[in-house]
Amino acid sequence: MKxxxxxxxxxxxxxxxxxxCETDTIDGDGHVEGFWHLERIETLxxxxxxxxxxxxxxxxxxxxxxxxxxxxxxxxxDKADATDRILCRFxxxxxxxxxxxxxxxxxxxxxxxxxxxxxxxxxxxxLHQTFKYSVKNGKMTLxxxxxxxxxxxx
Numbered sequence: 001m002k003x004x005x006x007x008x009x010x011x012x013x014x015x016x017x018x019x020x021c022e023t024d025t026i027d028g029d030g031h032v033e034g035f036w037h038l039e040r041i042e043t044l045x046x047x048x049x050x051x052x053x054x055x056x057x058x059x060x061x062x063x064x065x066x067x068x069x070x071x072x073x074x075x076x077x078d079k080a081d082a083t084d085r086i087l088c089r090f091x092x093x094x095x096x097x098x099x100x101x102x103x104x105x106x107x108x109x110x111x112x113x114x115x116x117x118x119x120x121x122x123x124x125x126x127l128h129q130t131f132k133y134s135v136k137n138g139k140m141t142l143x144x145x146x147x148x149x150x151x152x153x154x
Contacts, residue, residue: 011044032092033134036151041123044146054148065122067151075100086113086122097131097142099124103138123149 045058064079069090077084089100089111102113113119116127124147131142131149138153 004092031098032069032090032133034069036067036069036140037061037154038063038123038149039065039152040150042148044144044148056074060123063121066088066154067122076119076124081141086119092134094135095132095134097133099131103129113151123147 011130039061041058042054068075074090076087103110140151
């Protein structure tokens with residue numbers, strides 16, 4: 001009888017633990033997760049007819065600039081500058097990547113970034129930015145209102 005009692009308690013606890021777990025995806029569709037090397041930055045502008053064109057292009061494939069996506073946290077890191085690292089919250093779903101709050105991690109307390117120019121080396125032009133994205137063959141293209149970024153999965 002004691003054995004039955006302890007086994008029923010044990011299986012009840014296991015059942016409760018398993019029922020409290022939920023599946024949480026890394027992002028909405030799982031395509032952006034990973035370590036990405038920024039290869040090219042295109043500056044976009046719309047003409048009077050509304051056609052979006054590339055007005056400037058920068059090849060940054062020789063620079064050590066990386067975007068790392070993991071569980072709603074994006075790390076922007078310039079490996080050539082050991083002190084420069086940015087953390088951002090993000091959501092990605094149905095081909096739309098939204099980057100939210102941006103922080104500079106420091107020991108003790110992280111500070112919120114208030115100047116978008118800090119993000120320029122990573123190809124971002126705004127503190128809160130939305131991109132349309134496509135991923136194919138280990139390459140990702142992020143297209144915003146005024147910039148298009150090309151990244152390669154590392």
